[in-house]
Amino acid sequence: IMVTRASLFCLVFLVAFVVANCVNNCNSHGSCTGGQCVCNTGWGGDDCSVWDKEIASDDPQSGHLATFQWKYYHVSLPNGANGIHVSVTQTSSFGDIDLFVAKDRYPDISNFDFSDTSTGTRLTIDVAPANRGTWYIGLYGYWSADYSITVEVQMACTVDCGQFGYCDVDVCACYEPYEGEDCTIYNEPLESGRTVYNSVETGEWKYFYVDVEVGNVFSLEMYQTDSSYNYDLDVYVATDRLPVDRNFDYLNATTLSPTEMHLTNLPAARYEIGIYGYRGGPFSLEVSVVAVEPATCANDCSTHGSCSGSGVCSCYNGYEGDYCQRYPEMELDQVYPGYVASGSWNYWYLQYFTQSSLQVTVTQTGEAGDCDLYIKQNSDPTRIVYQFADMSLNQEYSIVIQDPANEIWHIGVYGWTTCSYEISAQTLDDCQCTSASHGSCREGNSQCICELSYAGAICDIPTLAITSSQVLSLQFVQPHSWNYYHFTSDSSAISITVVETSTSGDLFVAMSLSGYPSGENFDYYDIGESDFHEIQLSWPITENRVTRTYFIGVLTSSTSVATDPIQYSITAYGTPF
Numbered sequence: 001i002m003v004t005r006a007s008l009f010c011l012v013f014l015v016a017f018v019v020a021n022c023v024n025n026c027n028s029h030g031s032c033t034g035g036q037c038v039c040n041t042g043w044g045g046d047d048c049s050v051w052d053k054e055i056a057s058d059d060p061q062s063g064h065l066a067t068f069q070w071k072y073y074h075v076s077l078p079n080g081a082n083g084i085h086v087s088v089t090q091t092s093s094f095g096d097i098d099l100f101v102a103k104d105r106y107p108d109i110s111n112f113d114f115s116d117t118s119t120g121t122r123l124t125i126d127v128a129p130a131n132r133g134t135w136y137i138g139l140y141g142y143w144s145a146d147y148s149i150t151v152e153v154q155m156a157c158t159v160d161c162g163q164f165g166y167c168d169v170d171v172c173a174c175y176e177p178y179e180g181e182d183c184t185i186y187n188e189p190l191e192s193g194r195t196v197y198n199s200v201e202t203g204e205w206k207y208f209y210v211d212v213e214v215g216n217v218f219s220l221e222m223y224q225t226d227s228s229y230n231y232d233l234d235v236y237v238a239t240d241r242l243p244v245d246r247n248f249d250y251l252n253a254t255t256l257s258p259t260e261m262h263l264t265n266l267p268a269a270r271y272e273i274g275i276y277g278y279r280g281g282p283f284s285l286e287v288s289v290v291a292v293e294p295a296t297c298a299n300d301c302s303t304h305g306s307c308s309g310s311g312v313c314s315c316y317n318g319y320e321g322d323y324c325q326r327y328p329e330m331e332l333d334q335v336y337p338g339y340v341a342s343g344s345w346n347y348w349y350l351q352y353f354t355q356s357s358l359q360v361t362v363t364q365t366g367e368a369g370d371c372d373l374y375i376k377q378n379s380d381p382t383r384i385v386y387q388f389a390d391m392s393l394n395q396e397y398s399i400v401i402q403d404p405a406n407e408i409w410h411i412g413v414y415g416w417t418t419c420s421y422e423i424s425a426q427t428l429d430d431c432q433c434t435s436a437s438h439g440s441c442r443e444g445n446s447q448c449i450c451e452l453s454y455a456g457a458i459c460d461i462p463t464l465a466i467t468s469s470q471v472l473s474l475q476f477v478q479p480h481s482w483n484y485y486h487f488t489s490d491s492s493a494i495s496i497t498v499v500e501t502s503t504s505g506d507l508f509v510a511m512s513l514s515g516y517p518s519g520e521n522f523d524y525y526d527i528g529e530s531d532f533h534e535i536q537l538s539w540p541i542t543e544n545r546v547t548r549t550y551f552i553g554v555l556t557s558s559t560s561v562a563t564d565p566i567q568y569s570i571t572a573y574g575t576p577f
Contacts, residue, residue, distance in 0.1 A: 022037050023046055027047055030043060044106070050072060055151050057152055058151075059150075059151075060148055064144070069140075070138055072139075073137045075135055075137070076135075077132050077133060082130060082155070082156070082170065083128035083129060083130050084153055086137055089122050089149075090121040090146070094571065095143045099125060101135060102136050104134055106136050106138060112138070119530070120528070128154070177189070186205075190208050190210045190273075190287050196285050197225070197282070199282040200277035203277060204277045205276050206275050208272075209272045210289055212269055214267060215291065217262070217291075218266055218288075218289055219262050219263075220261040220262075221259070221285075222258060222285045223258045223283060231278075231280055232255050232278040232563060233278065233280075234276045235252045235273065237273050240269050240272075243273075245276065246505075246529070250342075251343075278561065299323040301323050302319070303339040304324035304325070325344070325347060326346075327346075330350045338423060340421075342417050343415060345412055347411065348410075349409070349411070352425075353405070353406040355403075356429050358409070358425060359400050360375065360399050362422070363396045363422045364395045364421050368417070368418075369420065371416070372389070376410050379410060384559075391416075400457045455516040467572065468487075468572060469573055470571070472571070475568050476565035476566065477568070479556050482554065483553070483554045484551070484552065485551075485570065487550045488547060488549045489547070491575045491576070493537070493538040494538075496511060496535045498570050500532075500533075500566065502567060505529035507560075507566060508556070510522035510524070510525045510552070511524045512550075512551045512553075513551070516553055517552075517553040554570065
């Protein structure tokens with residue numbers, strides 16, 4: 001066969017054209033064949049630009065994500081598999097990773113089958129059932145971070161049935177009294193009047209249940225049976241569902257033994273009783289359910305009215321509400337009595353036009369009990385939403401409202417446990433600063449204005465300065481108390497990170513630009529249920545950098561039942577630009 005120089009040149013040109021006809025020349029991560037990229041191991045996509053690594057079941061992998069970077073892993077599900085569990089742990093102290101999963105395609109932030117974009121340090125996704133095929137896991141660096149990832153391919157039952165059950169076809173069959181998807185929930189039926197003995201570990205729940213008919217009375221007694229243990233068990237009750245620490249109908253979190261609960265005039269339901277080991281130990285539990293006449297009046301009409309034979313409160317002059325729990329207008333320097341059963345409210349309303357501060361004082365008058373005080377402007381406070389609060393265990397306590405103007409202040413007294421009390425309000429005309437204060441009053445104003453390193457109504461609470469990238473560990477906040485910090489920076493973007501050491505969701509983090517936060521007086525916050533809390537803030541980049549001071553407060557969540565100080569660490573970070 002004769003091959004001319006011209007035909008050979010054309011052949012070489014044609015081959016070169018075909019080879020060069022792949023997108024981006026396969027980014028040097030593959031070879032071009034017939035105009036299509038054949039990617040090297042660890043790369044994917046039409047042009048081999050996608051970092052894509054195969055991951056085996058139960059084979060942990062680790063790596064690093066830059067800010068805004070994607071990395072992908074993929075796993076192929078064989079016959080007999082019907083689920084996958086993906087777990088990603090952020091191993092660096094700073095950063096934010098988002099997790100996405102999709103079948104037969106690379107997921108992104110707008111196209112995915114499953115996602116976990118929470119700000120915690122551990123992300124998880126469970127896919128069940130999961131069809132046969134290739135599943136792609138995408139990690140996105142919202143902020144740069146180190147990580148480890150584990151993928152578990154689940155066969156038959158999608159969960160481990162553990163020692164309290166076995167896999168029956170594709171679901172767990174549990175041994176009594178265990179239940180739940182993975183047979184880990186202990187839920188024992190009770191007979192009225194029979195005592196049971198059991199124990200819980202620290203952080204563990206055990207459940208018991210009893211069926212109640214309409215109008216029954218429910219009485220519970222739990223004893224911590226071993227005096228050698230230093231422990232604290234809490235009792236939660238919910239109807240027709242398992243109670244947890246943020247979803248329950250009744251709670252007794254006393255540290256004393258016995259723990260008692262007495263519920264009357266009940267609707268028909270299954271009452272689930274949860275015993276939680278705040279500090280675990282052995283206990284005895286007895287529940288009695290008896291049929292009696294319904295209780296007469298709710299909350300004893302708050303001692304603000306009389307109870308009729310039909311069970312309806314007839315309120316004394318000025319009081320309102322189903323159980324006389326509201327008083328429309330308080331007078332200054334007048335003392336009012338009140339009563340709240342556990343979980344009940346009394347509300348008082350105060351409006352007085354003054355340039356002075358107003359002080360509201362509660363004095364608990366009974367030998368036992370615990371009332372909490374909440375205040376909010378123009379609407380009733382709740383245990384979650386308020387501007388001022390005092391949840392201490394003191395017998396007498398006060399809240400000062402600075403600059404009350406002519407607004408209506410709604411004052412709520414909440415019975416953490418059954419409590420009798422007296423409440424009053426008065427103006428404060430003199431400067432509130434004392435010899436212990438680190439502040440001063442402006443002329444004609446009673447408010448104590450604090451120095452930067454102090455907070456509180458009389459400027460007696462020390463605060464801590466924190467610098468960029470500094471980690472303050474071994475921080476402890478007392479229940480229902482604030483810890484304060486201040487961070488000064490000229491950065492265009494900052495972040496405040498708080499990590500709970502051994503709890504999860506028990507802290508509330510707030511930040512303000514105008515002074516230390518309290519109640520609703522803050523600009524930014526994080527109240528998530530994980531152990532990781534973060535506030536991020538950015539400003540437009542300008543030629544002349546602006547120095548700002550950020551006031552930070554850390555508080556135990558109002559839903560926390562902690563009786564010991566909560567440990568955490570706090571970090572502030574400001575970008576160099």
